[in-house]
Structures are given as structure tokens and as C-alpha cells.
Amino acid sequence: MAQDSAASPGKVPRxxxxxxxxxxxxxxxxxxxxxxxFHEASISGITRRAGTALGSFYTYFDSKDAIFTALVRDMSARVATTAAAAVSEGATGLRREREALVGFLHFAREHKEIYRIIDEAEFADPESYRAHYEGTATRIAARLAEGVQAGIVRHGDQEVRAWAIMxxxxxxxxxxxxxDDSRPVEEIAEVAADLLGEGLNRR
Amino acid sequence: MAQDSAASPGKVPRxxxxxxxxxxxxxxxxxxxxxxxFHEASISGITRRAGTALGSFYTYFDSKDAIFTALVRDMSARVATTAAAAVSEGATGLRREREALVGFLHFAREHKEIYRIIDEAEFADPESYRAHYEGTATRIAARLAEGVQAGIVRHGDQEVRAWAIMxxxxxxxxxxxxxDDSRPVEEIAEVAADLLGEGLNRR
Structure with missing residues (x-):
């Protein structure tokens, strides 16, 4: 979601x-x-952190629930954008999954609050929670289908695979x-890509 | 955790x-x-559902928080027991992971509340939340290490692999x-085991 469509209906900034x-x-x-x-958070806490007047909040959002929904969708969109931006031009199949994971791991380290926010959406905004994961899985499945088209990914049930990879x-x-962010991101992604690419089985 | 150690300290049933x-x-x-x-749940709601007197609750638990912690640990233990029970004697490597997943998928279908409870523990009881996942990952890593010993699993970083598989x-x-429980459990486990065993790469 583009940030300017995150506002409540009729409140999009111009x-x-x-x-x-x-x-x-x-x-x-x-x-x-x-x-x-979610429960302890307050609109006044948000405007204090933002350094804006309370009136500015209501210029863009109707309620605490509304900004929470906007935030979950904004974070979901940023995860998508980050993963896409981390992938080299033309990368497909496993290389693409690996680069997307590297991008996501960096994002998670820089935005540690994302887990708490998305996970709390399961209770505070179940629709956005579900939309986040369904949207992410759909993107992964589409990437895998392209990898099959390119002849580098084995045929298979891309939907189930996508949920597994997510x-x-x-x-x-x-x-x-x-x-724990003590291990290099590349090292984690290397193990994951090896597992995902070659599987566990000794040959 | 055995159910009789789930009670608050000093309140174990005899x-x-x-x-x-x-x-x-x-x-x-x-x-x-x-x-x-968690927030809406009440002790009186629990005793009403259990058909026990309020006094019985306090015979075993000190508070709503205490029974929630006991419940998360009880569910975590049941996930472990269910996965172990689903595995055939002597199964190692991929077959073992596949059978454990089948057991877990059945358990999730029969106890759909488990996700909400474990996920809410992230907020209501972070220590038990972490213990659940760390314990599960440790068991998976140990299974993989046995698979390596048995010569059927490739060498690798079992800890990272375990978090990925979990x-x-x-x-x-x-x-x-x-x-959505409309697809056969075996079908989902088949796709996952194929991905985990052989990987995505076309050869």
C-alpha cells in the first residue's frame, strides 16, 4: 500500500x-x-512521538483502530517492497528466494517491532493479519511458478510450497x-537456501 | 510437561x-x-466450563496468569507428545519429519484454539512463548542430527534448519x-516432505 492511501477513507493527504x-x-x-x-497504546502517545498536534491525527485517521489497520497494511507493503528490492534484476528460482530472505532478515533487524505488530493483528485486526500472510504467500507462489517456467524450479504445488517458505x-x-542478531544475515540465508535448493536428503 | 506438574507451586494434585x-x-x-x-477470559468462565467450584480453581492455580502459563506449557508438551507419537518406530530423517508433520496437522485441526493461545502468549507470557519455540526447535535439530548419524541427512547447520522446518x-x-481443513493432511505433508527432501532445484 502506498503510504498516501493509508489514511482513513476521505482523509487522503493532497x-x-x-x-x-x-x-x-x-x-x-x-x-x-x-x-x-495495542491495548496500552494511545492516540496521544502516537502524536507525542510524531511531534504533531492531536488535530493532525484526526485529519488522517478516524481512531486508534484505523491507524493500527493502516500500520499493519503499511508494514505488510514494506515487507513486500523490501523483498522485491533485495532481488537482483533477472534473478529467478532459488537465487530469488535467497535474496528476498536476505532483504527480509535485514528488515526484521531494523524493524524489530514488526513481529509484535503483525502478531498482535491476529487479535486486534484479524482481517489485516490474514491479508498480510495471504498476500505474501501469493507473491512467493508466483515467483516459484516463474521459476518453473524458466526451467530451474521443479514442478509442484506452489501454494503449499509458498506457505512452507513463508x-x-x-x-x-x-x-x-x-x-538474536549476532550471526551474519548471509550465513542464515545460505543455510536456508541450501535446504530449500537441495533438500535434506543425502544422495 | 506432565499435567500433574501444571499446577502452581505447592498445589500439585496428589x-x-x-x-x-x-x-x-x-x-x-x-x-x-x-x-x-486472554484479556476477556475469566476464572469464573473457566470453572463454569469445567463444571467445578471456584474453590477447586484455587486449589491448583494462584491466578488467571498462572493457569494461562500452565496451559501454554501443557499445549507445548502435547504438541511434542503428538509429534513423537505420530512417528513410526525407527523412522529417521525425512520420513520422521514427514510423520511428525502429519501428527501436528491433525493436532492443529482438532485443537484449532492452539494458535490463538500460543500466539497470545507472545504478549501475555513471553517466557513461555519463547520456551515453546526454543524447545520445539531443539527437538527438531536433535532429530536431524540423528539423521546425519544414520547417514541419510546431509551435514549442515541443524539449528538454522530446525527453525526453518518449525x-x-x-x-x-x-x-x-x-x-481451511478441506485438503487431506497427507497431501500437504507430501508436498512439504518433497520440498524438504529433494529441494526446489530442477536437476
Whole structure:
């Protein structure tokens, strides 16, 4: 989702300055929800962090629920953009999955609050939670289908594979991104790509 | 965790009847927390579902937090037991992972509340949340190491692999266990085992 469509219906900013305020509010919301959790977070906490007036909040959002939904969708879109940006031009199949994972692991380290926010959406905004994972899995399945077309990925059930790969990435990001970032991202991605590319079986 | 050690310290049941009451309370807690979430759930809701007196609750647990922690650990132990029980005697390597996944997918379908409960532990009881995943990953890594010993699994970083496989299983359980159980469990496990065994690369 482009950040300027993150506002509540009828509240889309029309100026560069408005878009900047909206971005500040979303970043402040990430910090507020990430640190305090959905229930404890407050609109005044968000505007204080953003350094904006309370009125600015209501210029763009109807409620705490509305900015939380916008934030989940914004983070979901940023995960997609980050993964896409991390992939080299023309990379397909395993190389593409590996580069996307490297991008995601860096993102998770830089935005550790993302897990808490997405995971809390399971309770505070189940629709956005589901949309995030369904959207991500659909993108992975499409990448795999392109890899099959290119002749480098084996035929198979791309939907089930996509959910498996997404789960793998999410848990590697939790363990080696959020909880402990002491190991090089490339090292984690190397093990994952080897597992995904060649499998476990000794030949 | 054995169910009779699930009670609060000093409150372990000493009779078969006591253990039965404790089990009833844990099952009722799974339904109460699963349906209403941690914040809305109440001790009286749990005892009503269990058909026990309020006094019985305090015979075994100190608080709502205490039974929630006991429940997360009980579910975590049941996931471990279920996966172990689903594996044929002597199965190693990929066959073992596949059978464990089949067991887990059945468990997720029969206990759909488990996701909500474990996921809510991230917020309500982070220590148990972490212990659940660290414990599960440690078991998977140990299984893989045995597979290497047996000469059927390729050498590699078993810890990273274990987190990848666990994530895969968790997301397949969410998608094909909890959200939509229309596809046969064996079919999902077949795709996952093929991916895990042979990898994506066309040869």
C-alpha cells in the first residue's frame, strides 16, 4: 500500500507536507504499538512521538483502530517492497528466494517491532493479519511458478510450497533477526537456501 | 510437561481425582482463552466450563496468569507428545519429519484454539512463548542430527534448519489446519516432505 492511501477513507493527504505528516504518524504508531502493545497504546502517545498536534491525527485517521489497520497494511507493503528490492534484476528460482530472505532478515533487524505488530493483528485486526500472510504467500507462489517456467524450479504445488517458505522466513526472522542478531544475515540465508535448493536428503 | 506438574507451586494434585480436576480445568481454560482471548477470559468462565467450584480453581492455580502459563506449557508438551507419537518406530530423517508433520496437522485441526493461545502468549507470557519455540526447535535439530548419524541427512547447520522446518510446519498448520481443513493432511505433508527432501532445484 502506498503510504498516501493509508489514511482513513476521505482523509487522503493532497500535499507533500500532508504525506510527510502521515508518514510521521505511521512511524510513531509503529514505535507506540511496538513498545506498548495495542491495548496500552494511545492516540496521544502516537502524536507525542510524531511531534504533531492531536488535530493532525484526526485529519488522517478516524481512531486508534484505523491507524493500527493502516500500520499493519503499511508494514505488510514494506515487507513486500523490501523483498522485491533485495532481488537482483533477472534473478529467478532459488537465487530469488535467497535474496528476498536476505532483504527480509535485514528488515526484521531494523524493524524489530514488526513481529509484535503483525502478531498482535491476529487479535486486534484479524482481517489485516490474514491479508498480510495471504498476500505474501501469493507473491512467493508466483515467483516459484516463474521459476518453473524458466526451467530451474521443479514442478509442484506452489501454494503449499509458498506457505512452507513463508513460514521458514518468518521463523528465521524471529530467531535470527529479532531475538538474536549476532550471526551474519548471509550465513542464515545460505543455510536456508541450501535446504530449500537441495533438500535434506543425502544422495 | 506432565499435567500433574501444571499446577502452581505447592498445589500439585496428589490423587487421581485431583489430577482429573486439573485436566478439566486446563481443557476448560483452552476453550475459554481460545474463544475469548486472554484479556476477556475469566476464572469464573473457566470453572463454569469445567463444571467445578471456584474453590477447586484455587486449589491448583494462584491466578488467571498462572493457569494461562500452565496451559501454554501443557499445549507445548502435547504438541511434542503428538509429534513423537505420530512417528513410526525407527523412522529417521525425512520420513520422521514427514510423520511428525502429519501428527501436528491433525493436532492443529482438532485443537484449532492452539494458535490463538500460543500466539497470545507472545504478549501475555513471553517466557513461555519463547520456551515453546526454543524447545520445539531443539527437538527438531536433535532429530536431524540423528539423521546425519544414520547417514541419510546431509551435514549442515541443524539449528538454522530446525527453525526453518518449525516455521514451515507452523504456517502449514495455520493455513491447512486452522483456516481451511478441506485438503487431506497427507497431501500437504507430501508436498512439504518433497520440498524438504529433494529441494526446489530442477536437476
Amino acid at each position: 500535499t507533500a507536507r500532508g504525506r510527510e505528516t502521515l508518514r510521521k504518524l505511521l512511524d510513531a504508531a509503529a514505535a507506540e504499538f511496538g513498545e506498548r502493545g 513460514g521458514m522466513n518468518v521463523f528465521l526472522g524471529l530467531r535470527y533477526g529479532v531475538w | 490423587t487421581a481425582r485431583g489430577r482429573e480436576t486439573l485436566r478439566k480445568l486446563l481443557d476448560a481454560a483452552a476453550a475459554e482463552f481460545g474463544e475469548r482471548g 516455521g514451515m510446519n507452523v504456517f502449514l498448520g495455520l493455513r491447512y489446519g486452522v483456516w
